[in-house]
Amino acid sequence: MFTKRxxxxxxxxxxxxxEQPGGRKYDVxxxxxxxxxxxxxxxxxxxxxxxxxxxxxxxxxxTQPLVLHSCDGLGMRLPPRGFSVQDVKKHVGARRxxxxxxxxTQESLTMSLGAWVRYYQSxxxxxxxxxxxxxxxxxxxxxLVEPPSVVRQLDWVELVWPKNLKDQQTDPxxxxxxxxxxxxxxxxxxxxxxxxxxxxxxxxxxxxxYHVFEGEKTFVLVPPTPQNYQAFHKWQKSGQQDAIFxxxxxxxxxxxxxxxxxxxxxxxxxxxxxxxxxxxxVFGGNFLHTSNIPAQLKVKEMEDMLKVPEKFRYxxxxxxxxxxxxAYSNRLEELGLGTKGEELHTDxxxxxxxxxxxxxxxxxxLTGGPLEVMSSSKxxxxxxxxxxxxxxxxxxxxxxxxxxxxxxxxxxxAELMDQLEAQLSSLELCSTTFSSKPxxxxxxxxxxxxxxxxxxxxxxxxxxxxxxxxxxPLQSVKxxxxxxxxxxxxxxxxxxRRCLVCVACQMPPCGxxxxxxxxxxxxxxxxxxxxxxxxxxxxxxxxxxxxNDEPHASTVPPEEAAGGEMEDxxxxxxxxxxxxxxxCICQEEGNPLISSPEEAHPLSARLKVEHQLDAYSEDSYKxxxxxxxxxxxxxxxxxxxxxxxxxxxxxDSSPPNKKAAxxxxxxxxx
Numbered sequence: 068m069f070t071k072r073x074x075x076x077x078x079x080x081x082x083x084x085x086e087q088p089g090g091r092k093y094d095v096x097x098x099x100x101x102x103x104x105x106x107x108x109x110x111x112x113x114x115x116x117x118x119x120x121x122x123x124x125x126x127x128x129x130t131q132p133l134v135l136h137s138c139d140g141l142g143m144r145l146p147p148r149g150f151s152v153q154d155v156k157k158h159v160g161a162r163r164x165x166x167x168x169x170x171x172t173q174e175s176l177t178m179s180l181g182a183w184v185r186y187y188q189s190x191x192x193x194x195x196x197x198x199x200x201x202x203x204x205x206x207x208x209x210x211l212v213e214p215p216s217v218v219r220q221l222d223w224v225e226l227v228w229p230k231n232l233k234d235q236q237t238d239p240x241x242x243x244x245x246x247x248x249x250x251x252x253x254x255x256x257x258x259x260x261x262x263x264x265x266x267x268x269x270x271x272x273x274x275x276x277y278h279v280f281e282g283e284k285t286f287v288l289v290p291p292t293p294q295n296y297q298a299f300h301k302w303q304k305s306g307q308q309d310a311i312f313x314x315x316x317x318x319x320x321x322x323x324x325x326x327x328x329x330x331x332x333x334x335x336x337x338x339x340x341x342x343x344x345x346x347x348x349v350f351g352g353n354f355l356h357t358s359n360i361p362a363q364l365k366v367k368e369m370e371d372m373l374k375v376p377e378k379f380r381y382x383x384x385x386x387x388x389x390x391x392x393x394a395y396s397n398r399l400e401e402l403g404l405g406t407k408g409e410e411l412h413t414d415x416x417x418x419x420x421x422x423x424x425x426x427x428x429x430x431x432x433l434t435g436g437p438l439e440v441m442s443s444s445k446x447x448x449x450x451x452x453x454x455x456x457x458x459x460x461x462x463x464x465x466x467x468x469x470x471x472x473x474x475x476x477x478x479x480x481a482e483l484m485d486q487l488e489a490q491l492s493s494l495e496l497c498s499t500t501f502s503s504k505p506x507x508x509x510x511x512x513x514x515x516x517x518x519x520x521x522x523x524x525x526x527x528x529x530x531x532x533x534x535x536x537x538x539x540p541l542q543s544v545k546x547x548x549x550x551x552x553x554x555x556x557x558x559x560x561x562x563x564r565r566c567l568v569c570v571a572c573q574m575p576p577c578g579x580x581x582x583x584x585x586x587x588x589x590x591x592x593x594x595x596x597x598x599x600x601x602x603x604x605x606x607x608x609x610x611x612x613x614x615n616d617e618p619h620a621s622t623v624p625p626e627e628a629a630g631g632e633m634e635d636x637x638x639x640x641x642x643x644x645x646x647x648x649x650x651c652i653c654q655e656e657g658n659p660l661i662s663s664p665e666e667a668h669p670l671s672a673r674l675k676v677e678h679q680l681d682a683y684s685e686d687s688y689k690x691x692x693x694x695x696x697x698x699x700x701x702x703x704x705x706x707x708x709x710x711x712x713x714x715x716x717x718x719d720s721s722p723p724n725k726k727a728a729x730x731x732x733x734x735x736x737x
Contacts, residue, residue, distance in 0.1 A: 090171045092310045095263050095342055099285065099322065104314060110288055110321045116140035119332070121220045125449045125505035129221070129274060129358050132288060133332040134323060138278065141330060142216030145280065145350070150211075152257050152348065156184045158208035159201070159255075163240070170195040170262045173308065187257060187346070197262040197343070201255045205239040212253055212350050215330070218276045221356035223387050224249050225513045227394040249382045256349040258282070266299070266313040266340045269333070271381030272366030273353035277331040282347025286323040287314065291336030291362060294318070296369065299338055303373055313340070336362040355387065360455030364462060385469035388459060389477050392487055395456060398510055399490040402446070402500050445502040446510045448494060456491060460484055566606040577601050 098104070111132045117140045119133060135141065146154070161181030169176055171194070178186075183198060203209060219225050224233075228248050238245035251273070266289065269275055289295050298316045302308065314320045325331055333339065336359075355363060370380060462468050463484065470480075477483055494501070502508065565572050576583050576599040583599050585591040 090309065091263075093312055098312050098314075099287070099342060101314075104287060104320060104322050106319070106321075108319050108321050110290060111323050116330075119215070119217055120507055121217055121509060122505045122507035124217060124221065124358060125447050125507070125509075128449075128451050129332070129334050129356065130362075132323065132334060132337065134325070135330040135332075137328065138330055142213070142219075143278065143330070144211065144213035145278065146208075146211045150280070150348075152184050152187050155201075155203075155208065155255055155257070155348075156180050158211075159203055159206050159239070163201075165198055166200045168197045168199060168262075168264065170197050170264070173265050183257070187259065192259060195259065195261050195263075197259070197264065198257040199254070199264065200241075201257070202241050202250055202253060203239070203255050204250055204253050205236055208255070209253065214252065214276050214352050214354075215332075218332075218352070218354055219513055220509060221274075221358065222252065222354035222513075223356060223391060224252060224354070226511045227390040228387065229390070243377075243382055246382055249384075249387060251353040251381065254351050254353075256347070256351060258284075258343040258347045258349070260343055260345040262341075262343040264341045265308055266302075266338050268299075268336065268338055268366050268369060269353060270366075270370070270375075270379060271353075271355065271384050272335045272359075272363030273355055273381060274335050274359070275331075275333040275351055275353055277325075277333065277349060277351040279325045279327055279329050279331075280348045280350055281327055282349070283327070283344040284325040284347060284349065285342040285344065286325065286331070286333075287320055287340045287342070288323060288333075289314065289317055289320045289338040291338070291365075295338060296365070300369065300372060313338070334362070335359045336366055353381070355381070357391065357455050358449065358451040361458050364459070364468070383472070385472035386474050388469050389472075389474050392456075392459070392483060393476055394511055396483060396487045396490065399487075404490040404493055404500070444506055444508050445500065446508045446512075447502040447505050448510055449505070452510065453491060453494065456487070460488055563607055565604045569605045571602050572604050574599075574602050 111134055113134045113136070116135050116137055119135060119141065138145065159180055161179060161184075163180040165178055165180055165183055167176045167178050167183065168174070176196070180201075183196075186192065186196065203212075213219075214222075233248040236247040236250065241250055266287070289299075295317050299313070302311060302313050302316055305311065323331070367384065463470075473480065567573075576586070576588070578584075578589055580600045582595055582597040583589050583591075585593065585595040585597070587593040
């Protein structure tokens with residue numbers, strides 16, 4: 068007998084936490100239409116994508132907001148057209164906890180990504196919510212988005228952060244206890260129409276790249292002047308942000324309209340607010356760079372005065388500045404400035420420049436990392452970099468900045484600072500070391516520039532071929548089972564095909580040979596899967612003879628290459644392992660072929676044997692081994708197959724046919 072259960076109604080599911088009363092006492096749309104905001108002050112510069120390069124930043128700095136109406140030539144990577152918040156949930160996960168902003172009260176709430184997608188796609192929205200802090204690095208969506216190339220050429224995380232620490236990041240969330248590097252490079256912002264983010268400064272004085280993938284946005288910009296900073300500090304301390312519209316307290320501001328396909332670069336220190344006209348999906352990220360260090364430190368000072376919680380600050384802010392000082396000291400010494408001294412103890416941190424021919428005094432960040440010696444052209448040391456580094460050294464000496472988190476690569480703080488100051492003071496004496504004009508070559512170069520000159524984007528907003536989004540294919544079961552095998556044992560083979568022109572290819576099947584009788588076409592079981600003996604392509608046979616005469620270098624054992632003799636027992640071990648699946652047989656010490664009862668399943672055994680057999684090229688098979696095996700297929704005894712196949716392996720130096728070996732093990736039916 069069934070009883071009625073008391074189920075919870077979905078209509079009463081709690082989606083929001085920490086709700087706060089309150090609301091804005093002015094209309095945002097009405098204030099945005101104010102003539103004061105509509106006035107043009109030429110704060111923003113519109114550019115063509117080809118103009119935004121590292122050479123431009125070296126010449127003009129990065130102090131003016133930039134708008135680009137096309138992504139062609141920016142070196143960005145974006146998802147294909149049709150990508151939506153539903154796809155974000157598939158890639159990031161429905162259980163990912165989000166910090167959601169209530170736009171009416173400007174309070175932070177908490178909800179899952181699955182609940183957010185349901186809210187975003189619902190027709191009736193009781194509240195106006197906004198997601199602006201979903202960092203999706205280390206998720207499957209990471210490979211779909213790349214910042215503009217100029218951003219990656221400037222970003223300190225790309226230039227100076229130890230790569231071995233960055234590679235250790237496995238947690239996709241922004242849990243600071245599990246974070247191994249400043250995980251602020253890739254954000255996904257999802258906003259509904261009517262969302263409003265009040266005036267603020269980006270944490271740590273970071274600059275921001277911002278691409279409107281779908282929808283429309285309006286930015287209200289206030290320039291970073293001392294008077295405006297003083298007004299902003301007073302406005303924040305007043306506690307009346309819901310009643311006072313911040314532009315009313317400053318002399319001038321400017322409005323920027325962004326539409327679908329626009330890219331926006333917001334420099335450090337600009338006070339800004341954002342209004343969303345319609346549902347929007349935006350990709351962006353934050354980055355620190357050397358071209359505007361004073362503005363970045365000014366925002367950090369503002370955060371200290373306002374007592375901003377650590378949760379809303381740039382992670383590892385102190386440590387990244389030490390990495391910058393070490394990287395520049397290393398690089399300048401590589402270029403001939405400074406003297407060598409004792410190497411620093413890194414305590415497990417691999418440092419940039421440790422693979423250089425002449426190691427510097429402070430061994431930079433990691434081996435094979437972002438530093439690169441540019442042989443083709445001289446690096447350009449910009450005035451903004453020079454002044455920024457001197458300003459940073461001065462603030463550390465006078466104010467004691469960043470002494471709370473000094474990395475192990477800095478063995479002696481005073482020695483590092485003295486050396487870098489001496490190197491910077493001698494820059495004018497080394498006119499032959501650096502380029503006299505901006506040339507797009509930085510003092511510190513990111514590693515990805517060594518691997519590819521340009522980043523090929525699968526999609527730009529102006530030119531798209533796919534109309535729908537397709538998720539990347541899942542890894543095959545065979546690939547998962549074979550991940551423990553060494554990559555050197557895998558051989559990529561190309562399928563050989565018939566020429567279709569020789570006499571044998573043009574002959575019909577005889578219908579009477581052993582292969583024809585086994586073929587399902589003539590009523591056979593189809594075990595051999597071989598063509599008629601009279602239809603052996605002459606070209607394929609000639610290729611087999613040629614490959615046997617000239618074996619590949621990677622398939623020749625060292626003992627044979629040296630002239631010695633070595634007995635190959637790998638196939639015997641494989642066959643014995645499959646015939647006794649519950650017994651752990653090791654191919655070599657410490658590398659069990661079957662190490663658990665779960666792997667004793669015939670399918671697992673078959674895939675392991677099949678993958679090991681793939682390491683041998685089919686082109687090197689000798690006909691003698693094949694013909695010998697075919698004569699044994701009529702015997703249905705497993706013991707006979709095992710015995711005879713071992714005889715083939717021991718008497719023939721070439722490996723048996725892959726399909727034949729699987730048949731002999733009784734695994735081909737799987």
